[in-house]
Amino acid sequence: xxxxxxxxxxxxxxxxxxxxxxxxxxxxxxxxxxxxxxxxxxxxxxxxxxxxxxxxxxxxxxxxxxxxxxxxxxxxxxxxxxxxxxxxxxxxxxxxxxxxxxxxxxxxxxxxxxxxxxxxxxxxxxxxxxxxxxxxxxxxxxxxxxxxxxxxxxxxxxxxxxxxxxxxxxxxxxxxxxxxxxxxxxxxxxxxxxxxxxxxxxxxxxxxxxxxxxxxxxxxxxxxxxxxxxxxxx
Amino acid sequence: xxxxxxxxxxxxxxxxxxxxxxxxxxxxxxxxxxxxxxxxxxxxxxxxxxxxxxxxxxxxxxxxxxxxxxxxxxxxxxxxxxxxxxxxxxxxxxxxxxxxxxxxxxxxxxxxxxxxxxxxxxxxxxxxxxxxxxxxxxxxxxxxxxxxxxxxxxxxxxxxxxxxxxxxxxxxxxxxxxxxxxxxxxxxxxxxxxxxxxxxxxxxxxxxxxxxxxxxxxxxxxxxxxxxxxxxxxxxxxxxxxxxxxxxxxxxxxxxxxxxxxxxxxxxxxxxxxxxxxxxxxxxxxxxxxxxxxxxxxxxxxxxxxxxxxxxxxxxxxxxxxxxxxxxxxxxxxxxxxxxxxxxxxxxxxxxxxxxxxxxxxxxxxxxxxxxxxxxxxxxxxxxxxxxxxxxxxxxxxxxxxxxxxxxxxxxxxxxxxxxxxxxxxxxxxxxxxxxxxxxxxxxxxxxxxxxxxxxx
Numbered sequence: 215x216x217x218x219x220x221x222x223x224x225x226x227x228x229x230x231x232x233x234x235x236x237x238x239x240x241x242x243x244x245x246x247x248x249x250x251x252x253x254x255x256x257x258x259x260x261x262x263x264x265x266x267x268x269x270x271x272x273x274x275x276x277x278x279x280x281x282x283x284x285x286x287x288x289x290x291x292x293x294x295x296x297x298x299x300x301x302x303x304x305x306x307x308x309x310x311x312x313x314x315x316x317x318x319x320x321x322x323x324x325x326x327x328x329x330x331x332x333x334x335x336x337x338x339x340x341x342x343x344x345x346x347x348x349x350x351x352x353x354x355x356x357x358x359x360x361x362x363x364x365x366x367x368x369x370x371x372x373x374x375x376x377x378x379x380x381x382x383x384x385x386x387x388x389x390x391x392x393x394x395x396x397x398x399x400x401x402x403x404x405x406x407x408x409x410x411x412x413x414x415x416x417x418x419x420x421x422x423x424x425x426x427x428x429x430x431x432x433x434x435x436x437x438x439x440x441x442x443x444x445x446x447x448x
Numbered sequence: 449x450x451x452x453x454x455x456x457x458x459x460x461x462x463x464x465x466x467x468x469x470x471x472x473x474x475x476x477x478x479x480x481x482x483x484x485x486x487x488x489x490x491x492x493x494x495x496x497x498x499x500x501x502x503x504x505x506x507x508x509x510x511x512x513x514x515x516x517x518x519x520x521x522x523x524x525x526x527x528x529x530x531x532x533x534x535x536x537x538x539x540x541x542x543x544x545x546x547x548x549x550x551x552x553x554x555x556x557x558x559x560x561x562x563x564x565x566x567x568x569x570x571x572x573x574x575x576x577x578x579x580x581x582x583x584x585x586x587x588x589x590x591x592x593x594x595x596x597x598x599x600x601x602x603x604x605x606x607x608x609x610x611x612x613x614x615x616x617x618x619x620x621x622x623x624x625x626x627x628x629x630x631x632x633x634x635x636x637x638x639x640x641x642x643x644x645x646x647x648x649x650x651x652x653x654x655x656x657x658x659x660x661x662x663x664x665x666x667x668x669x670x671x672x673x674x675x676x677x678x679x680x681x682x683x684x685x686x687x688x689x690x691x692x693x694x695x696x697x698x699x700x701x702x703x704x705x706x707x708x709x710x711x712x713x714x715x716x717x718x719x720x721x722x723x724x725x726x727x728x729x730x731x732x733x734x735x736x737x738x739x740x741x742x743x744x745x746x747x748x749x750x751x752x753x754x755x756x757x758x759x760x761x762x763x764x765x766x767x768x769x770x771x772x773x774x775x776x777x778x779x780x781x782x783x784x785x786x787x788x789x790x791x792x793x794x795x796x797x798x799x800x801x802x803x804x805x806x807x808x809x810x811x812x813x814x815x816x817x818x819x820x821x822x823x824x825x826x827x828x829x830x831x832x833x834x835x836x837x838x839x840x841x842x843x844x845x846x847x848x849x850x851x852x853x854x855x856x857x858x859x860x861x862x863x864x865x866x867x868x869x870x871x872x873x874x875x876x877x878x879x880x881x882x883x884x885x886x887x888x889x890x891x892x893x894x895x896x897x898x899x900x901x902x903x904x905x
Contacts, residue, residue, distance in 0.1 A: 406900045413893040420886040427879045430872055437867030 258353045260391050263345035283346045284325045292418040293334035293364040296425055320360045321351040326388055331376040333367040335360045359411050361418035452576055466559050470551055475654055478585045482661040483546045485574055492568030496530040510564055513557045521549035521556050578665040582624045597626050600808040605730045606630035607817045609694050620697030625659040632668045682718040693727040695719050716746050720755045720779050728780050735773035738854040747852045751844050755779050758792040761856045763800050786826025795838040795860045837862040
């Protein structure tokens with residue numbers, strides 16, 4: 215019996231002194247102390263996604279072609295909208311032409327359901343797009359770049375902030391606008407903030423470029439298959 | 449979307465809220481709403497002769513509302529029973545007595561007052577309001593087994609079916625009656641002819657009541673009504689369908705009548721056999737019927753007998769609780785000479801996907817109708833529109849060679865956008881350069897951060 219138990223839980227036999235247990239001090243910033251700022255003070259405006267009943271009433275469908283959904287948020291680095299938006303036909307502009315529904319450039323788009331609560335930075339391509347009802351767009355004061363906020367909120371610390379304020383009574387939790395405004399973002403000291411902000415902004419552009427590269431590669435693959443099948447047909 | 453103005457939508461919302469306060473269930477609320485509309489429509493135009501001396505009109509009910517608030521419900525009950533007796537006697541058993549008197553009098557009075565602002569002489573408006581509330585009602589569109597046919601599909605069926613003035617239509621699943629209403633609006637002579645409806649998929653009497661009320665509110669004479677018998681199939685109604693020259697609807701009635709499923713493999717042949725020589729059937733079927741094993745014999749018979757005319761892929765899944773593809777097929781016992789030994793395929797779902805749209809508009813419907821007309825009458829098709837890419841005429845010989853498989857993707861292959869490899873290549877080169885530059889600047893920023901951190905320490 216004992217042998218069986220050992221084989222099931224081999225970790226139990228490992229000595230605990232290989233790595234000492236972590237203390238809370240290990241998580242605190244070692245180089246300089248950070249101030250935090252409550253989100254409510256740096257958020258300029260908040261825009262909710264469009265409810266499905268409104269969409270049905272306005273556009274005749276619950277999912278118009280130009281709708282940004284949670285699955286379109288790619289959070290690998292800073293957070294971008296990964297869908298190939300160029301596929302949306304120009305004729306569908308009338309679906310999202312209403313100025314009220316437009317998403318601002320450099321806004322941070324946040325999923326209200328989690329975990330994980332996904333965050334991404336909006337770009338100018340989204341001017342003719344709509345947000346689904348589970349997303350929210352926030353615009354910020356000019357001195358904090360959207361890329362930094364999105365990256366922070368996507369990080370483990372940022373996700374803990376979400377969990378701190380979202381009611382955790384079910385596996386999928388929802389955060390509302392008021393709870394979102396309670397989230398704290400660390401402020402950087404003046405001597406490093408420029409470099410850090412620039413790094414995150416560059417990282418955002420880098421992620422967009424990678425995304426574009428992936429799309430072009432996929433198009434190239436399709437083009438090669440088209441060319442080959444065209445040759446075969448002849 | 450509906451053409452109702454904001455003013456009327458507000459009024460509908462107000463009445464709906466008042467009905468909501470009475471604490472009726474969703475489906476009851478819809479029924480009561482339609483009953484109120486029917487009474488308003490019928491009593492505004494003419495007076496009803498009551499068994500006791502005198503008449504009853506909407507004005508009487510309104511007066512009762514203002515003077516003696518308790519009497520309004522009684523008057524409504526009386527008016528309704530008289531209306532059924534004098535005008536809808538044939539369908540009395542299918543109408544559920546609404547018992548207006550049992551509703552709270554203050555809410556009833558408010559509803560009567562709200563309805564009084566509707567113009568008495570505009571029957572189209574009342575029909576439009578009925579359409580609106582049926583299509584907005586959650587009980588009729590999602591719950592309870594009822595399916596409301598999307599309006600553009602009803603319009604499509606009506607445009608294909610209504611080609612001659614003498615129409616004798618049979619709707620195999622009444623649903624909310626939208627398709628029959630569309631057919632009636634396009635035909636000049638349907639009033640003098642018989643129309644049959646079968647109770648809906650769910651065999652639910654409440655659905656049938658909604659359908660009959662909808663027809664009455666659109667000024668369409670009430671048709672003969674049949675309900676599906678237990679273990680019954682379409683051929684059991686041979687006598688009733690004797691004079692019928694158009695059969696439309698969803699057949700076989702899946703999901704709600706499981707006993708009918710065993711007959712489904714011959715369903716299309718049944719429809720063809722029951723039609724008179726000049727007749728036509730427009731039936732909505734699941735995708736499985738065009739390529740599945742179960743229906744292979746029916747497909748073979750239809751193709752060999754040359755009774756299958758057109759196969760249209762619809763964009764909306766219409767079978768409750770499943771996302772299976774839906775097709776509209778038209779069958780004719782005798783096809784026109786130009787269409788003989790040919791089948792028309794139209795992929796509307798692909799067409800709408802390409803257009804990034806979800807509904808067919810009027811111009812699309814016209815284009816589809818023209819395509820069908822060109823095919824049926826053999827006139828040259830010179831449209832050259834987008835729909836051309838999603839349309840194909842296939843000879844029955846090719847279908848026989850394909851082992852009688854009628855799946856639309858075998859025959860309709862819309863051209864894809866050609867991708868220019870060279871421009872993709874240059875785009876990729878530029879993107880790679882840009883990426884390298886960004887990587888360099890990331891390194892520079894990172895070095896700065898590290899330096900500053902070191903200085904600080």
